[in-house]
Amino acid sequence: MPNGVAKRDLPTKVCPACGRPFTWRKKWARDWENVVYCSDACRGKR
Numbered sequence: 406m407p408n409g410v411a412k413r414d415l416p417t418k419v420c421p422a423c424g425r426p427f428t429w430r431k432k433w434a435r436d437w438e439n440v441v442y443c444s445d446a447c448r449g450k451r
Contacts, residue, residue, distance in 0.1 A: 422447035
């Protein structure tokens, strides 16, 4: 993602474990397509 993007314009997904929406993070930049869960806790609940 380029610098200067407003937070409201970042891509979002819905976590299948908790049902909450979560937004793109810089640490997920390389594999955003593969990110499914919003956190390690939700990944453990699956």
